[in-house]
Amino acid sequence: MAWTKKLTQLNDVLSDLVPNKDGITKYVKASGLKPQYIDTSGNAMDVWSNVLSEADKNSKVDELVKSVLDTYPDNQFLKSALFAKEIDFSVAPDIDDTSDWQNVSEETLEVLTMEQSTLLPVNFLAKGIQKSKSVGKVEIKIGSNKYSVGTGFLFKINGIKELFFLTNFHVINDKKYIEKTRIIFDYELDIDGNSMPSRSFKIDPAGPWYCSEIKEYDTTIFRLIDDSNTLGEYGWIELKEVEIFKNDFVNIIQHPKGEMKQISLYHNIVTHTNDRVVQYLTDTLKGSSGSPVFNSDWEVVALHHSGGGNKEEEPALPEGIKSRNEGIFINKIIQFVKENHKN
Structure with a gap:
């Protein structure tokens, strides 16, 4: 199954309309799907994701949408989902369109094969816990x-x-x-x-x-x-101007999808930097916006704000890595604070 943007947005809409997973079963049955084939563990968003996967596999996404429309007949998001054309009905701005994404270069892909050492002192963990409090x-x-x-x-x-x-x-x-x-x-x-x-x-x-x-x-x-x-x-994180370079490692402490606090520590390669943004392969999800992006010394290098899939003109990413993300370079934000606070 190719998990499309349309399915992702449907998952968000259905989770908002029916946030209690006990209320999902009736729509599963009404659309002709078999409840016994669907994993109902996790929260409502997880269950809706599994329902959509099963519906897509059985070409019953439209039937599923129609079954929910019987309860919410005026919902424009559900109505638009019945059109063949993929319609972007996201409430949030499409930040990807505002970013000048850079190619993920062959040099970076080579780094992902672990040609660069990922060894760190064990106190890295304790320092990260301390920073996470804020x-x-x-x-x-x-x-x-x-x-x-x-x-x-x-x-x-x-x-x-x-x-x-x-x-x-x-x-x-x-x-x-x-x-x-x-x-x-x-x-x-x-x-x-x-x-x-x-x-x-x-x-x-x-x-x-x-x-x-x-x-x-x-x-x-x-x-x-x-x-x-x-x-x-909860302390605070002291912001100071830093340097960040392509192929550096960055880690993000975040609340993805509004869930409990998490940290991403794998395939965290910086792929591009300039005087405004830092782009990286570190994992984030909706709800991670506003997270601090740390270097290996637990200094904040960016404010995470957006993500996007691999562009057609970019080299293929390694298996399991589907997108890259972007943060605002922290030096710009420090300057912004100083200029505004003195006024």
């Missing part, structure tokens, strides 16, 4: 049972006393969403695999609000309310 989930309520999600992190810059929180402009960019937004820390598993007690904070509406649009730095910066004086438990 990374939080951004959750914005946009409907009665619908949320927009992203990632962000607490930071300071030398010479400025203010403690800021940083995420993407395309995650939140309008003050009207401040009251509907929570920043959640410790949304993760402990060493035994149990959920940790998380804590959420609200945005300070009277604090700094620095925004840079998608085509510039895709950045929103603000302060959090800390009435209980507990924000200090």
Whole structure:
């Protein structure tokens, strides 16, 4: 099965409409699929993904869409999915179109065969855990049972006393969403695999609000309310100007799809840099926007903001690697903060 953009977006839409996996079975049966052939483990989004895979395999995607349309007859996303033409009905901006993606070169592909050492001191792990404390989930309520999600992190810059929180402009960019937004820390598993007690904070509406649009730095910066004086438990990441080069390694701490905090540590090669962006093969998903991109010394080198599939003119990627991602070079964001804060 070729998992298309249309199926990906259908998965998002169906998961929003039917977020309880117990309610999915009736649509499976109505579309002529056999429930016993579908894996129902995981969350609703996982189950819908399995349902769509089975429907596509049996040429019953349209029947599945029609069965859900019986319940949601006015849903324009479902209606558009019945057309043969693949329609992009994503709510989020297509950031891929704003990026000047660079070819993944043969030089980089050779690095992926492990011609470059990936050995690190064991304290790399402890340092990463420490940095991860400052990374939080951004959750914005946009409907009665619908949320927009992203990632962000607490930071300071030398010479400025203010403690800021940083995420993407395309995650939140309008003050009207401040009251509907929570920043959640410790949304993760402990060493035994149990959920940790998380804590959420609200945005300070009277604090700094620095925004840079998608085509510039895709950045929103603000302060959090800390009435209980507990924000200090999460520390902060000190941002400083750095250098980053092609073939360097980068790691991303993130909340992919709004899930518990995760880290990507495999095939993390930088494929291109310039004075605005850093592009890399490090894994991310929807919801990872606003994550800190770290080098091997746990210095932030970029603010992750977008991703895209391999372009036709690029060399083929190794098996198992399907796309590359992009972040805004952190030096630009540091300059942006300094220019705005002094004003």
